Amino acid sequence: MSVNFEELDFRPTPMGVLSLRRRRSLTSGGDIYEIKLGDEFLMSSAFTTAEIELGRLGLAACGRTDLDVVVGGLGLGYTAQAVLENPGVRSLVVVDALAEVIEWHAQGLLPLGKQLTGDPRCRLVNGDFFAMSDSTEGFDPDAPRRRFDAVLVDIDHSPRNLLHPRHAALYAPEGLGRLASHLIPGGVFALWSNDPPDEGFQSALAGAFAASDSHVVTFDNSFGDHTASNTIYIGVKADVPIRKATAEAAPSTN
Secondary structure, three states, rough: OOOOOOEEEEEEEOOOOEEEEEEEOOOOOOOOEEEEEEEEEEEEEEOOOOHHHHHHHHHHHHOOOOEEEEOOOOOOOOOHHHHEEEEOOOOOOEEOOHHHHHHHHHOOOOOOOOHOOOOOOOOOOOOOHHHHOOOOOOOOOOOOOOEEEEEEEEEOOOOOOOOHHHHHHHHHHHHHHHHOOEEEEEEEEEEEEEEOOOOOHHHHHHHOOOEEEEEEEEEEEOOOOEEEEEEEEOOHHHHOOOOOOOOOOOOOOO
């Protein structure tokens, strides 16, 4: 049995002080793992329903097998785990800007670490997801310009509540268009958000993808007094390139 509270690691990073904590739940008696950046909670194993649904809903929208997938944001690993549980997944690249989080998984300090690092389909990559999305080289350092069936993202709190201001470009129409360039035709972009559906972002998503939708995922807040909810956005790239109309004049009949 674990102690009631334990700080497993504590690291200074360029983004701030990063800490990994484990505490015992007073209601269930089980262990809860938490990652904090400074005074801000980045993630908690007490609430994983929507992170799991990000993986499930994103891959369900693909509608095929032999999938090559990117997950932006490793965190505690629940989205990556949901992806690997799908038998149709051929490969998974997980991109995270914090080498310390990848190291915690590799060391087995987090419950899903051995499962993720032991799966031959899964590769954990230390990198800037936003810079990769904006570049022509894409998300796989070993295979530049590689395209994927799905890109699933859980990094910022929402398209408006960002961990860093420079992340904002991804959620604009041009940024979404650049991300879509890393998908094969019919590929899927899915995004986790802590906020309710955002009309402005839904409009940007609809402009960048052939089809788009949002799903509200509800779950118990663990205190028993009410449910909480997150949002999963889905965008599907067109199966064939969209031909833009030209302004050419009709040929003369004279």
